[in-house]
Amino acid sequence: MVFKTQLYTLTGVPPERQKIMVKGGILKDDTDWSTLGLKDGQKLMMIGTADEIVKAPEKGPVFVEDLPEEEQAAALGHSAGLYNLGNTCYMNSTLQCLHSVPELKSALLSYSDNVRGNGVDQASHSLTVATRNTFGELDQSVRPVAPLHFLQMLRKKYPQFAQQQNNVYMQQDAEECWTQLIYTLSQTLTSEASEPTAAQMKELFGIDLVSRVHCAESGEESSESESVYSLKCHISHDVNHLHEGLKHGLKTELEKVSPSLGWTAIYTRESRINELPRYLTVQFVRFFWKRESNQKAKILRKVDYPLELDVYDFCSDELKLKLQTPRQVLRDAESAKFGLKVEVKTSSSQNIEGSSTSAGESSMDIDKADSSVPKKQLTGIYDLIAVLTHKGRSADSGHYVGWVKQDDGKWIEFDDDNPSIRKEEEILKLSGGGDWHMAYICLYKARVI
DSSP states (O other), X not given: OHHHHHHHHHHOOOGGGOEEEETTEEOOTTXXXXXXXXXXXXXXXXXXXXXXXXXXXXXXXXXXXXXXXXHHHHHHSSOOOBOOOSSOHHHHHHHHHHTTOHHHHHHHHTOOSXXXXXXXXXXXXXXXXXXXXXXXXXXXXXXXXXXXXXXXHHHHHOGGGGOEETTEEOOOOHHHHHHHHHHHHHHHTTSTTSOTTSOOHHHHHOEEEEEEEEOTTTOOEEEEEEEESOEEEEOOTTOOBHHHHHHHHTEEEEEEEOTTTSSEEEEEEEEEEEEOOSEEEEEEEOEEEETTTTEEEEOOOOOBOOSEEEOGGGBOHHHHHHHHHHHHHHHHHHHHHTTOOOOOOOSGGXXXXXXXXXXXTOOOOTTSOXXXXXXXXXXEEEEEEEEEEEESSOTTSSEEEEEEEOTTSOEEEEETTEEXXXXXXXXXXXXXXXXXXXXXXXXEEEEEO
């Protein structure tokens, strides 16, 4: 059998098809080789049909490092890192987190180099173009990118990011960088310089709030409305979870002169969300001004945050009513996915065009609405896709890092020019309580139907 196997490698005839003629008959598989009396140079005859000869591949193996850089970037599974250009980790982490929003990248791609919209200053236009180009480099490169042009345009538009101490550029607050960049893009990407089909920044990140302002002393009451681009998680001794911090952030006190009393009185302001975005930004208010040291001090308290955030409780009654049906469809679809019985709603108010609530048909893809539905509907439930963390005791020192979830579900830690894969459980450990990296900004993506 060993001999037949050796012949197979030379001829391509499988052992079971080989007939080898020796003196006295056909060689059997279990024949004792020593009994054959074979001599050097003796000829044997083999009869058999060979398998089809395997052809060599037309193209040899291609190694990742030999691919064009764009294909290498795709094979890598995540975008490139960003070089630290001297205390610029606040900027790098901001860019990496916002780079995780595909609709923002699409809006930037449609932004023209040459056309500047009405009311858009040159510095804002240049910063938007630099953002677009930097995002493009991140997608097409496997090597770290040096965001020098973006940094120059950021400092030109917002000179505070060019502050120096002893001829060295100072560390800056990542939240200020995030806020200023979002504000600039909200001005430029909604102008004539952007295609009308581009996703509006308001739809992507804007949050509409309605507030009830009440003075217990005078009995005055009024209502206000405003649009913001983030929710604040206020941290105090009784806040242990993001949900509690958001509740604190939506109820504040302010002092102002009461027209009816004629003196300064305390007003309570209670806010509710009246319109939700596709991407919800949450800032942990970890820094406050410490007069004794004349700098921003940091609250190190541990505040847990979820991978899935439900903001239904923070919504106005009007918005809650709008969310009820999509939330029911979402629950039914997820129940059916796990094989649970789904109640069929006969009321027309429980049905959405393009969606099914029957157990047999509701194994729908939650992220992909039916083509017959004109617009994806929000549910008030969000999934965590990015975390910007800070390590250190002061906002103007320490180190910022971006942690971004990829399309395949894995997380990447973008520590400047050194991206590395992280497990999901590591992301939940960024909640604070020590000198390790702790969440400063969380970015959540809406779950829609």
